[in-house]
Amino acid sequence: MSSLEITVTVIVVIVSVVIGLYFGLIPLRVEETTEEQNKYSQVLGIIGVGLVIVLIFTKQDFASWAAIFAMLAGVLIAKIPPLHRWGLEQFPWMAPAKPKSPLKRAKPAGKGAGGKKRK
Numbered sequence: 001m002s003s004l005e006i007t008v009t010v011i012v013v014i015v016s017v018v019i020g021l022y023f024g025l026i027p028l029r030v031e032e033t034t035e036e037q038n039k040y041s042q043v044l045g046i047i048g049v050g051l052v053i054v055l056i057f058t059k060q061d062f063a064s065w066a067a068i069f070a071m072l073a074g075v076l077i078a079k080i081p082p083l084h085r086w087g088l089e090q091f092p093w094m095a096p097a098k099p100k101s102p103l104k105r106a107k108p109a110g111k112g113a114g115g116k117k118r119k
Contacts, residue, residue, distance in 0.1 A: 020074015
């Protein structure tokens with residue numbers, strides 16, 4: 001490997017780990033993400049996929065595989081519970097969105113439910 005390939009690989013791995021960490025820190029469910037988190041996840045997803053495609057077309061096979069594994073490693077590292085809590089403390093805007101409507105109370109089982117009364 002030439003020094004250019006090593007430099008490209010190192011830069012790609014750093015960028016890919018950051019992308020993976022972002023995806024690991026935001027909520028997985030779409031209904032729990034804020035509008036800002038959703039927008040950034042779309043942009044970073046396009047950047048991540050575009051980066052891998054550009055690396056494949058430029059015959060940087062090692063760097064493209066390194067990018068894929070670095071993104072996966074970033075997600076897995078960010079999902080480790082103590083690191084996830086620490087990351088959300090450092091970056092509170094990545095926390096899940098607050099529910100938009102209050103939870104509805106369950107109706108208590110009444111006498112009109114048609115069931116027999118237990119003794």
